[in-house]
Amino acid sequence: MSESNWGRWGTDDERGALNLLTPEVVRAATACVREGRPLSLSLPIRGATSSPAPTTVPHLRGRPLPQHFMSVDAGDYAAGARPIGAGLRMADDAIVVTPHGTTTHMDALCHMWTGDRLYNGHPAGRVRSYGATRCGIDKAGPVVGRGVLFDVPRLRGVRHLAAEDRVSAEDLAACGVEVRPGDIAVVRTGWPLTWQDSPEAYWAGQPGLSAGAGRWLAGRDVAMVACDNAAIGGLNERQLADEDLDDDLHLIFLWRHGIHLAEMLWLEELAATGRTDFLFVAAPLAIEGGTASPINPLAVL
Template sequence: MVAEPNNWGRFGPEDQRGTLNLLTPDVVLRALGAARTGQVLSLAMPVKGAPRLRGRPAPQHFMSVDGGDYAAGARPVGPGLRMADDVLIVSSHGTTTHMDALCHMWSGEEIYNGHPAARVRSHGAARCGIEQVGGVVARGLFYDVAGYFGVDHLPPDHRITPEVLADIAEPEPGDAVVIRTGWPTVWDSSPGQPGLSADAGRWLARHDVSVVACDNAAIEGLNDRQLSDEDLDDDLHLILLHRHGVHLLEMLWLEELAAAGRTDFVFVVAPLRIQGGTGSAVNPLAIL
């Protein structure tokens, strides 16, 4: 059992959804009121253009059937009917916009809520897999931290403090917090990454947010070796995923959202129902 303040047992001993439990029907209905113009923005990076990160394979996208097959004499699937098919191989983490399941990271012998880590096996996680998420509809609260400081992107060694977050907005229980550092605009020339400080993660957890989403690769900052400098007590994945059951989304594309000038919106995301999956590629939406 973790000693630091946490949400273990708060939503029942069998809970596998963490703070997504705060998204009750009443909270979701209130969140829908944040849509005012009806404009829909994708917050996902293009899979083709996603950066390659240390230890994670790049996406593989190839055609299984295309026009060249018919030019070479392939038989049409029906009279006058032809088709194109393709295949995508993508890591659940690290190579494109994705959502972490609560079984993704832990310390000790237990994942979130005290479920045995031994239940995370070669065929998948028997507890807290990504299929437990379902669909997420929440009020999105936008923290354009790069814009707050008047820059296109934060420097790699910048760690966002709770004081800056509080100065931008105070989240309400169930909010999906979306944080812009601007890092994706310079990822190919910046091995280090800005991100949240440990205290900022604790501040968000105390505010009972349902989701934390960021345009960097790990929510927290990374050094030029693409590793965290934090110890276990201050690791953001342990603070948010493991201790508080807050799902994380990483590697978002937030430039159009920043240009729209909106601070709140309807946030929608649904991961693939991968049984026992530790995460899923996603296409988050902002409804303005």
């Protein structure tokens, strides 16, 4: 396995392993559609200003929750809006979302790095408060490919993994899923189910991939990795990763291999189908220079 994908798609590349999603790979992925049934793999976005979101939606402790303001005929939020015509009524929205740690989202390649270089050697100094002019989420484009599900709790015969569990390369291999270059690897830990017990249970740490599992996936040329936990890798009780720089999952995927990440998926309905391959579809918002974007991933069965 190559230690990195830097230079593989040229010195100017900002899409990383998404370059593996060629027209031929996308066309082949459509063969996974056998029922024509789409499933959403997203958690809901519930604004803390308009619902009991702090108790109903999994999120990392201390992260700013989505803010959702509504207006009806300019009576609430959008002061100064003009009527749109006699007899017509209108409602509008204003939404503020911090994607990381609060909702289903996709990480950009500029989200994590070490030293003074982003993925592919782009200067890290191009990431500023006004946005990243290199490797932002707007450079990713839509993701359409063959999704493959690694249902680790099913493999182990448990409802969900324990907070201290780390998914190994051997676990992934034991799931018996064939992995092809350009696949989107979707890993289920079942951890969002702990939110039904209490936020404290969810915040007690999180299971996730080990560094060995990350290298196993990168070595199989996956285009993207998606998981139902909050950080792909595991978290301790302080909601931090314990790995050093060599083994940090974000550095293995985003920085070294240009593999985009999707986090905080909801995979329970997909797991209940027993399907391990499907058409995966997701499109990040074209947020110029963004480090992430909310997404609503779909599994088309």
